[in-house]
Amino acid sequence: MSHGMMRVAAIERFGDPEQLSIQKVPLPDPGPGQVRMRIAAAAVNPADLGMVTGVYRWKEEVSFPLVPGYDAAGSVDALGEGVSSFQVGDQVIACSQHSLTQVGTYAEYAILSEHYLAPAPQGIELIAAASLPLAGLTALQALEQLQLAPGQTLLINGPLGAVGGFALQLVALRGIQVLAPTFAHEAELARTLGATFMLDREQDIPAQVKQAVPSGVDAALDVIGGVAARSAFEAVHDGGLYVTVVPEFWVPGGQFVPQRGITPRVVGVRSNTLQLIELSSLLANGQLTTRVAKVFSLEHASTAHRLLAAGSIHGKIILLP
Template identity: 35%
Template sequence: MKAIVTEGYEGPDGLRLTDRPDPKVAPDQVLVRVRAAGVNPVDWKIADGALDALFDTHFPLVPGWDVAGVVAEVGLDATEFAVGDEVIGYVRRDDVQHGTYAELVAAPVRTLARKPSALDWRQAAGLPLAGLTAYQALDRVGVGDGDTVLVHAAAGGVGSLAVQIAVARGARVVGTASERNHDFLRSLGAEPVVYGDGLADRVRALAPDGIDAALDFVGGDAVAVSQGLLRRPERVASVVGPDVKALGGHLVWVRPDPADLAALADLADAGKLTVHVDRALPLAEAADAWRLSREGRTRGKIVLDVG
């Protein structure tokens, strides 16, 4: 099979397209013929060595955790799927080596759900990691009907999905973004505000009585600003770093969860959730995809076309 590999912590310059052996398929896995793979900042952070303290990483490394494709083979005890099923997955294992930037991936069934028919292959590939992150962060702070939620970096891959999921739950959403993304946020059901100095005052102008929950997908002072606006300061979740725990909030590191992934697919098929694909590049241009991701200006998701 063709796959993107890196031989060490070399960043985008170390990526190359090469031939790799087809994956072996364990009893609890299925072999997925990949149609598209999502690109996430964690992919290049791993290849930079930034997460070496968290994951046992082995080389040569095929990056990537997001996948959308078709089941080509089932393991001996993988009864959940059949050959020909269209699936999506957040294919994260306990160590890092066999990723989704490849024509084939052996995926544990615990990482997969059926692809929503409402999304095309590119959109479907952009859903798993970002969608699960948003979904689990909203769960962690208990967002439900009638809540007012502040979403930091609301136009990004995770933020844009968090906005839609919160709206689907009956929440009112205030989202931070640059002015060029305000119409995009309005189209998702959010009330946009510009981030930066004076953010707290701009949010208070929209929600004078305060907010019920906040999600931080950007870092910096987002948690501290949020806690000055929250009715209950502990109802803030961040994906950026452990400092949020010291401030009384919740750190969210996304977990594979087939039930959560299926719930996201159901929302998509119900017309309540979509994935905005900012750029789609061929698999061979994975390095360029990473360079775009590093710029931090992506609206929605970057994906790789594979098959």
Template identity: 40%
Template sequence: MRAVTITSFGGPDALTVADLPVPEPGDGEVRVRVLAAAVHPLDVVARSGFLGPMLPAGPRYVLGADVVGTVDAVAPDVRGFSVGQRVVGMSNWPDTKRGTQSEYVVLPADVLALAPAASDPAAAATLPLNALTALQGIDLLALPAGSTLAVTGAAGGVGGFALELARLRGLKTVGIAGPKDESFVTERGATFVARSEDVAAAVRSVVPDGVDGLLDAAAIGAPALGAVRDDGAYTGVTPPFPPPGERGVRTAVVFARGIGEQLAELVALVDKGELTLRTPRTFSFERAGEAHGALAEGGTRGGVVLTP
């Protein structure tokens, strides 16, 4: 099978398409024939060699966490999936190094869910990591209904899902994004705040007492804490450590995990029209370097996806 791999660290030219054996599913596992696999900053960081001891140099690594495809083989002990079904899933890649940017991938059944019923595979491939990060990040904030949540990077992959998920939980939302994304933010029921160098002051211009919680999808870090009221909560999206708390503000960082049950809930919201998928830029495996370049340039609001 063809797969997007690295054997050494560097720029986009470090990516190669290699021919590897088709993997066999073990106990509790499903083999998926890949239709689309998203590219995320994690892939860029891994390719560049910035994961340190998490990613020793030398072996061949297949990149990718998100996948949409069809079930190709199922271990005898797996229930709930059968050959031919279209599924969506998220590999817990930092732990397993099972990359999804290949023609086939074997994953535990418990990180998979049936794919959105009427969605294009490339669009659906942008759901798992982004939406699970948003969902699990909001969970860490533990805000009661009626609270106010600010989201930095509100027009990005994580931020866009966060606005919708927060609204479904009865939270009032403030979305921080660039001026060209104002309509995107307001259409999702959020108060728009234009991105600025002083994000705390910008947020407090509309919420003078500070917001109850902040999901930092833009990875601003410590400078964003000033937007949060005393004894509020902050969740970042860049492991391993959040900024130190201040004024009683609780700080945490979300390290998204592939959880099939949560993913199934998110798919149900997509099918009901309550969670919005966007159209990504798509590239073939052979153009993976271009895909990495497009992601690094930023502004790809629908995400970047590879197709075999």
């Protein structure tokens, strides 16, 4: 039984990133079916920014101190009764499904159901592995909604972000042709990740799509929302497919009403062990790559939040507990 304490970065109330401060909280023991994970690296996601400002929505009423963080990579520290998939010392990754669990990974330890974990990708540094779970699962689950066949066309409106970057690589592996709007100096990177048609994100997107694929794309994946979501929708041919991971009310007079035979679909990511295992092995064998932009100690979580909120980060921001 543990009577120890652990360090976390937490907030006591919603507000600006400076609300995040280091606290010591009790280190719990894992319950039946749970694993206690020693966190080596935690990634910062846009959802974490929303948790701190208070726009994020949890299933239950939120309790403070609130520890943000969906993503973690580290090792198994203790096992609850009945855990069969892991042993103490195993290197693992996890997606905490914060909306349901309120378990944050901006911490030295996290206690999660074993179903939220998967073996860490072999041969990949834990700092890089921590960037995979939330964005990778979101990308996979968005693509599941589309079920595209080889040769079909997909516009991804933010192809170099975390979710968009994994989605781009995953569909390229399946022979799908991706249209990728980026700044001109990023076009080569998009090509390397598997894009077929490089578009200029500063020019009219539907017009460029029409030039590349005159009948319109078979599908669009929106990872941005707002105006960019609208123009991604416009690029899809009648009766095509559209999925967003950023649900917003953008259709005039309503939201997500079918138009031109296109029924918008929305992704709300869920932890999924099998998908996490699949993503982990794709990263291990080099079929997926990830980029780490900056690494901070947990003490600098507020700086990390400000940096992500400012945008133009090329890669993931990682916190080291």
